[in-house]
Amino acid sequence: MKRQYIIANWKSNKTEVETRSWFAKISNNVNKEIIICPAFTVLSWAKKLIDQYSLPFKLGAQNISPFDEGSYTGEINGRQIQEFAQYVIIGHSERRRYFHEDEEILEKKVKMALSAGLIPIFCVEDSKASIPGGVTIVAYEPTLAIGTGNPDTPQNANATAKDIKDKSPGVRYVLYGGSVTAKNVNEFTRLPNLDGVLVGGASLNPSEFFEIIINA
Numbered sequence: 319m320k321r322q323y324i325i326a327n328w329k330s331n332k333t334e335v336e337t338r339s340w341f342a343k344i345s346n347n348v349n350k351e352i353i354i355c356p357a358f359t360v361l362s363w364a365k366k367l368i369d370q371y372s373l374p375f376k377l378g379a380q381n382i383s384p385f386d387e388g389s390y391t392g393e394i395n396g397r398q399i400q401e402f403a404q405y406v407i408i409g410h411s412e413r414r415r416y417f418h419e420d421e422e423i424l425e426k427k428v429k430m431a432l433s434a435g436l437i438p439i440f441c442v443e444d445s446k447a448s449i450p451g452g453v454t455i456v457a458y459e460p461t462l463a464i465g466t467g468n469p470d471t472p473q474n475a476n477a478t479a480k481d482i483k484d485k486s487p488g489v490r491y492v493l494y495g496g497s498v499t500a501k502n503v504n505e506f507t508r509l510p511n512l513d514g515v516l517v518g519g520a521s522l523n524p525s526e527f528f529e530i531i532i533n534a
């Protein structure tokens with residue numbers, strides 16, 4: 319059976335209390351790599367809850383400083399993230415669009431992640447995007463599919479994943495992201511070039527996310 323990644327991108331959602339109730343409701347018993355990416359403010363709390371409920375989940379951050387430690391007010395660097403998480407999402411289209419992150423900065427972020435021992439989950443909008451060296455996990459997320467309820471077609475996502483792997487041989491896993499739900503997840507994960515999903519909105523509800531894990 320191929321290895322699959324199921325990633326929850328909580329974006330700018332959930333307080334401590336809400337994080338606790340999410341973890342209290344979810345449990346997991348399947349053999350898939352489940353990665354929860356909460357906001358920085360609840361990352362350490364999520365780590366405690368994973369231990370408390372003995373969940374086989376890993377954690378990821380949603381961003382990383384392009385700099386090492388030092389005088390960079392407001393930034394969280396790789397060594398700080400690494401105390402809590404094993405993964406980090408880099409290059410999400412919301413970061414590119416609202417925070418003007420370009421290829422140069424994304425490459426720096428990937429370097430910082432790798433030097434801190436974190437695994438970058440590098441997001442691209444299509445197969446033309448450049449992928450920094452050292453990236454092994456890519457999430458293909460077409461902008462028009464994010465948060466719209468209009469996912470890409472599984473066939474197109476699969477073809478794009480194949481293009482990405484052909485173009486960047488270092489990339490071992492390509493995930494699909496954009497309006498994934500418990501209903502449609504298997505249409506994507508059953509295709510040969512897709513190795514999992516990155517889920518935004520539908521990951522906020524523990525029962526739906528649990529169903530996504532089961533159905534994937």
Ligand code: PGA
Nearest residue numbers: 464465496497517518519
């Ligand atoms: P969505 O978001 O599942 O809410 O469409 C996916 C993402 O932006 O990672």
